[in-house]
Amino acid sequence: MKALILSCNTGGGHNSAARAVAEEMQERGDEAYVLDYLCLAGEGVSRLVGDGYVQIVKKTPRLFGVAYKLGMGVSKLAKKSPVYYLNGRMAKYLDKYLREHPVDVLVMPHLYPAETITYMKRKGMKLPLTVAVMTDYTCIPFWEETDCDYYVMSHEALRKSCVKRGIPEDKLLPFGIPVSRACRKKTSKTEARKKLGLEMDKKYFLAAGGSMGAGDLDELLEELLARTEEERIIVICGSNQKAEQKLKKKYQGEERVKILGFTTQMPLYLKACDVLFTKPGGLTSTEAAVAGVPMIHTTPIPGCETANRKFFVRSGMSWSASTVKGQAKKGIALMKERAAAEKMVECQKNQIHGDAVIELYEFIRGKVEDASAADEEFGSSRSGAESRENKDQIM
Numbered sequence: 001m002k003a004l005i006l007s008c009n010t011g012g013g014h015n016s017a018a019r020a021v022a023e024e025m026q027e028r029g030d031e032a033y034v035l036d037y038l039c040l041a042g043e044g045v046s047r048l049v050g051d052g053y054v055q056i057v058k059k060t061p062r063l064f065g066v067a068y069k070l071g072m073g074v075s076k077l078a079k080k081s082p083v084y085y086l087n088g089r090m091a092k093y094l095d096k097y098l099r100e101h102p103v104d105v106l107v108m109p110h111l112y113p114a115e116t117i118t119y120m121k122r123k124g125m126k127l128p129l130t131v132a133v134m135t136d137y138t139c140i141p142f143w144e145e146t147d148c149d150y151y152v153m154s155h156e157a158l159r160k161s162c163v164k165r166g167i168p169e170d171k172l173l174p175f176g177i178p179v180s181r182a183c184r185k186k187t188s189k190t191e192a193r194k195k196l197g198l199e200m201d202k203k204y205f206l207a208a209g210g211s212m213g214a215g216d217l218d219e220l221l222e223e224l225l226a227r228t229e230e231e232r233i234i235v236i237c238g239s240n241q242k243a244e245q246k247l248k249k250k251y252q253g254e255e256r257v258k259i260l261g262f263t264t265q266m267p268l269y270l271k272a273c274d275v276l277f278t279k280p281g282g283l284t285s286t287e288a289a290v291a292g293v294p295m296i297h298t299t300p301i302p303g304c305e306t307a308n309r310k311f312f313v314r315s316g317m318s319w320s321a322s323t324v325k326g327q328a329k330k331g332i333a334l335m336k337e338r339a340a341a342e343k344m345v346e347c348q349k350n351q352i353h354g355d356a357v358i359e360l361y362e363f364i365r366g367k368v369e370d371a372s373a374a375d376e377e378f379g380s381s382r383s384g385a386e387s388r389e390n391k392d393q394i395m
Helices: 012-027 037-041 043-059 061-077 082-088 091-100 111-122 156-165 189-196 217-227 241-250 266-272 282-291 304-314 324-336 338-351 356-394
Strands: 002-007 031-036 105-108 129-133 150-152 204-208 232-236 257-260 275-278 295-297
Touching (some): 012 031, 031 037, 037 043, 037 091, 037 111, 082 111, 091 111, 105 356, 129 356, 204 217, 204 266, 217 232, 217 241, 232 266, 266 282, 275 282, 282 304, 282 338, 295 304, 324 338
Parallel strands (some): 002 031, 105 129, 204 232, 204 275, 275 295
């Protein structure tokens, strides 16, 4: 089986989900490739869209929130949005690529390529099996105007809203958000700390900034340091080098603080810490729940992250507060109230499992095998008919 996973650089969560799907397929002996599909139109197009999106979210999150609300309104009123027509312009590039590199399935953990393949379908372009993967705990604007063969929901609770928005119920798959094998691996806190070189007898807060920026990590650090005495604080700034340099300079002499940039060992840090502070991104929140770590959701980017936080808090899988000071207080309380922390982890286990990518793989494998068997049967029938026709002509 050969799969192409289409994503683009408008947030790390989409790419992480894409890599998790590719990893599972490759481990099973299949071919799987992750492609930033905007690169098909040129590296400049990918940078323009990706960097532009990230900068808007970082510098003007309220504007992004307004745009998100407008998108919800447009998706209810318009048959096709500007997003559809913009992404439709990628069709000629993707069609050319697929003709040169045919695959059995397209997996799309992002709305944009799903819009493109919808345009391609309506133009009669040939496509393999198409599977979209939702990476937030809400049905974001414009999913309903796409026409994929199947849609993987982050949770069964989304089914009603997806159907209400116009996605056919028989296309919905409640598998969940795919996460990596490293995140799913059973690793004890002791083992994780040993591998990371952390102290066994200390309590650790982990603050993760994420790919969209580190948020107000500086204020959070100040609050935690002022309100605790022995606890250690690990800060992961991700790709935000500016925040990393600023925090390293400010807290250089603070032995309780460890500042990191991008790391490939995030699953280990999740399993090594006692309490996590993180933005309510769909993928990061899912990874934390699969790892089983008590979680404080920090201030969301208005839009889908607001919905993510609401879903997790309502389900008992995280705590949150409207201010950084309140978030710090909640985190400290969660560190001390072990019964509450254990209850939260139990809620996470009940709501989110780590086998989403396995279920997705087995579903795709079954569909591809069924299609292959049908093609063989059709080919055999056609061959038999042609043979009889030739025989009749000879006679």
